[in-house]
Amino acid sequence: MADKILKKIYVKVWRQNNPSDKGRFETYEVENISQGSSFLEMIDILNDQLIREGKDPIAFDHDCREGICGMCSMYINGHAHGPDSEITTCQLHMRKFEDGETITVEPWRAGAFPVIKDLIVDRVAFDKIQQAGGYVSVNTGGVPDGNTIPIAQVDAEEAMDAAACIGCGACVATCKNSSAMLFVAAKVSQFAKLPQGKVEAKRRAKAMVAKMDELGFGGCTNTGACELACPKNISISHIARLNREYLKAKFSD
Amino acid sequence: MSSFMKASIGRKFFMSLTGLFLIVFLFVHLTLNLFLTFDDSGVLFNEAAHFMATNPIIKIMEPVLALGFVIHIIWSGWITLENMKARPKGYQAGDNLLKWYAPAKNMFILGGMVLIFLIIHLFNFYVKMRFTGDPLLNQPGPGLEDGVHNSYALVANLFIHYPVYDIIYIIGGILVGLHISHGFWSAFQTIGLNNSNWMKRLKFLAHLVAFIIGAGFAYIPLYFLIKF
Helix, strand or coil, X not given: CCCCEEEEEEEEEEECCCCCCCCEEEEEEXXXXXXXXXXXXXXXXXXXXXXXXXXXXXXXXXXXXXXXXXXXXXXXXXXXXXXXXXXXXXXXXXXXXXXXXXXXEECCCECCECEEECCEECCHHHXXXXXXXXXXXXXXXXXXXXXXCCCCHHHHHHHHHHHCCCCCCHHHHHXXXXXXXXXXXXXXXXXXXXXXXHCCHHHHHHHHHHHHXXXXXXXXXXXXXXXXXXXXCCCCHHHHHHXXXXXXXXXXX | CHHHHHCHHHHHHHHHHHHXXXXXXXXXXXXXXXXXXXXXXXXXXXHHHHHHHHCHHHHHHHHHHHHHHHHHHHHHHHHHHHHHHCCCCCCCCCCCCCCCCCHHHCXXXXXXXXXXXXXXXXXXXXXXXXXXXXXXXXXXXXXXXXXXXXXXXXXXXXXXXXXXXXXXXXHHHHHHHHHHHHHHHHHHHHCCCCCHHHHHHHHHHHHHHHHHHHHHHHHHHHHHHHHC
């Protein structure tokens, strides 16, 4: 069966020329959108229309368009990645919207994620947190066989669940405090559950939390909004582990 | 240590510990207050109040409790301010993921309302019992020894003759309950004592604790409102 066509929708989108521009909302009409198209494809069609009209197209982040790169970052109708769960914006379909609907599209809002242009925000803060300790120091020599260190299945699974984080920033965008705790918790957790990560566990937890605070993210108040918004369904139980790892490290100083 | 105090997790660590401490206090407070409803002659409550006023352990704990309140209140303002600074510009479409009335989203507002209630409450009883005195406290009562306050008379008078205070105290109980329904499990989460198994258990316990404390405190004015 062919997909239904949305005859006309209104896209109310945030336009901001550069980081220092005040910015404003503009509403565009888009006609004949198939409900089978993705949200980003709809924006592509809108941009094509804007270019033909001699206007500046809407700048937005995107890359893989299959939900694994974490680049797309739109806050649609009050939801990070739009009104569907466990997906990124690129996986959002237009069948989630009604004909004649006005769709509000905003960039991630956080002091630590300044807007560069329109819907593009600067998420380099996440890279800085990762660089502060989100790694296992590499030693020289031959690569050891992965199976030489036995790891319990449950631990491997939980580490993998945490490692599913794509660093899109939906947690920060959704949290009322713009807290990066779910991101940091996922990055700390994926190592904390594995023997290779335990070696640098204390330094890692302290450094990453200190960097997170320094970059101006808010604190976690355990509202749980982040895990609802997370396209990878990362649980806030990882935040409890981050707290535990951090406190253990701090108290042993 | 100073870096710990300033760190986001460090700040919340103190928030959690003081919060749990205040919950323990509320349980003690509720237990004693329920004596108001067990014995309408007031003998039981007066004995309990006298015991609490003279017990050396309680004397030591009183300033500790005050400190607990002060830290919890000041830290909440500090944390909330820092958290608000983290998002200089909000969303036009709002945040539609959690319900606007979810206690988790409104801890500062709920806490602020509890604080207003607390101030009213302190002026109703504590200030009179400890500092200014009140003719009702010296009223003779059954089984009352010389020099022992008739605390029951003070409390019963307020709840029997001023229904508006009954309503305020019932609302106070509900507000504390809502605050605890998030605060209890959130405290365990912040001090790291939680995982995917305990998440459900702690949330259930949080609602149980919140119900016992909220309903328990609301029951006392309700008892006076209905019975007298």
